[in-house]
């Protein structure tokens with residue numbers, strides 16, 4: 001009797017299988033198994049050169065399509081793609097107390113369930129960790145192939161080398177089936193022969209529904225040679241089932257390894273590569289996969305919005321931004337402060353963007369809120385949750401911030417005693433600035449403070465110093481700005497800045513706005529004037545005039561200039577108190593010298609000081625300060641023979657009259673008599689002094 005060859009056994013099995021499938025008695029699951037077995041046989045036959053490549057490709061395509069048709073069909077009688085419905089039906093059966101009860105589970109939202117996602121993630125992690133040339137699919141193949149053919153993912157051979165990862169991963173799922181059925185030996189044995197494997201497959205009991213599902217789930221991602229419809233539907237489900245499975249098994253990496261060691265064996269992917277159908281089916285595969293993945297991500301994002309702190313919809317972000325903006329404004333609105341050296345208009349600030357403005361002088365109890373008609377928040381507080389002042393809502397936050405950063409003045413405390421001379425000006429300022437700030441209840445009506453003061457006089461006479469002193473002593477919120485900064489720094493936005501400045505000041509009443517070099521802001525209007533500066537001036541006048549403010553507003557504008565004649569007449573009228581700050585008289589000069597020398601090692605006697613005072617006629621306060629500085633260097637200069645690096649402070653002799661005599665040779669008055677005449681004239685014409 002002729003011993004049956006492999007070929008005859010193979011043919012016999014093939015025929016039996018074919019009759020079983022076509023007999024009409026097989027369940028869809030059995031049919032799917034049979035088709036899958038046929039695909040394996042084709043694969044094996046081709047690998048052993050029992051059939052040609054063309055034949056293998058043809059058969060492969062044919063049975064892969066048949067297999068996919070069963071897998072992807074959601075017809076309950078002929079297909080397997082209905083497991084979700086069955087599961088949901090089961091779930092619904094448990095909750096049939098009421099006919100009106102509707103399960104929240106649907107085939108659409110079941111994948112959004114956290115537990116399902118966790119399972120998927122677990123599967124994904126498992127896949128990632130297992131995706132190696134020796135992963136489950138490979139093991140399955142090893143059961144089919146002789147040892148010379150290791151490592152080829154069985155179902156990856158259905159696709160091209162560049163096929164989506166999903167296919168390989170799905171193949172893996174499918175290949176786990178035998179293991180689940182309790183035939184691990186077929187995986188372990190790398191020397192298994194075809195008949196044994198065939199037998200294993202053939203003698204397997206009819207897979208249970210759940211196993212079928214697993215098989216189907218694994219398979220359906222395999223585009224094979226199937227129709228586009230089948231491909232896309234299978235991908236859709238698979239993408240959901242195995243969503244997130246980053247199936248990074250690379251056919252490209254597996255192919256050369258396998259090819260190199262396969263000897264006679266051929267790779268089925270070679271067949272697939274040649275089949276344009278396969279390649280064509282890849283596009284929808286990849287597209288579908290990515291689409292599903294992204295849509296899934298979207299679902300996940302939606303579901304996890306509350307748990308992902310960083311995620312917000314654009315609408316929510318807009319709302320949050322608006323809230324932040326409105327809540328931050330009060331923070332930016334400073335609390336009045338003073339203490340530190342003069343502003344640098346941006347330079348050297350260390351407060352940071354939301355630095356707080358500390359009150360110039362701690363207010364006494366009872367005066368804390370005196371006259372403060374509109375404070376968004378009390379001084380010293382910076383509760384961001386407090387409502388924003390309505391008036392600030394029309395001001396650009398950027399402007400408010402600029403004012404906070406650059407305009408508010410900081411500096412060391414300055415006392416009235418630090419300012420030598422100018423007694424009349426000091427008395428007037430106390431009268432119209434400090435006292436009304438301290439006692440707004442008394443300074444009402446006609447006694448109410450003026451809205452504007454102009455300090456004018458020669459350079460270096462202490463106008464800026466007075467401004468600092470006002471800031472320090474008045475207890476008001478102090479805004480200090482150089483007019484040139486206002487006009488040059490924010491070109492085109494100057495008038496907005498002016499408006500913002502006054503608005504913020506209004507919210508921080510009582511407030512003093514000190515504008516140094518105010519002539520550059522309020523200079524005479526002329527034909528050659530730039531449009532932007534004209535607008536700034538107009539806006540300033542409007543604000544100064546109080547046209548847009550209530551008469552109760554307690555904002556004082558203090559301007560300082562050494563060019564009063566250049567100030568526009570309209571502005572001049574609004575700066576009702578025009579105080580001349582003249583060159584210091586003899587007594588003031590003496591006060592300056594005495595005060596400065598008291599801090600130094602000095603040997604000047606009273607007579608010598610008088611001599612210095614007399615000799616310094618025509619000097620400004622700044623000139624006097626410079627004279628003293630120059631004289632203080634005299635003792636150092638006299639140490640010619642000694643090494644400056646090694647001497648001790650004790651070896652430096654005291655400042656003597658001699659040093660002042662030397663200093664007089666280099667320090668000259670900075671104000672000419674001609675200029676002085678102009679100031680005197682202007683003071684007599686427009687000044688408010690006696």
Ligand SMILES: Nc1ncnc2c1ncn2[C@@H]1O[C@H](COP(=O)(O)OP(=O)(O)OP(=O)(O)O)[C@@H](O)[C@H]1O
Pocket residue numbers: 418419420421422457458459460461462463464465466560561562584588592620621622623625
């Ligand atoms: N009356 C004064 N008493 C004491 N020191 C003074 C006096 N005037 C001026 N000084 C000294 O001169 C320096 C410059 O003064 P300040 O800047 O106030 O002058 P100014 O009038 O503003 O000058 P400018 O018109 O050029 O701006 C002061 O820092 C101070 O040291």
Ligand SMILES: [Mg+2]
Pocket residue numbers: 463464465516517560
């Ligand atoms: Mg000045």
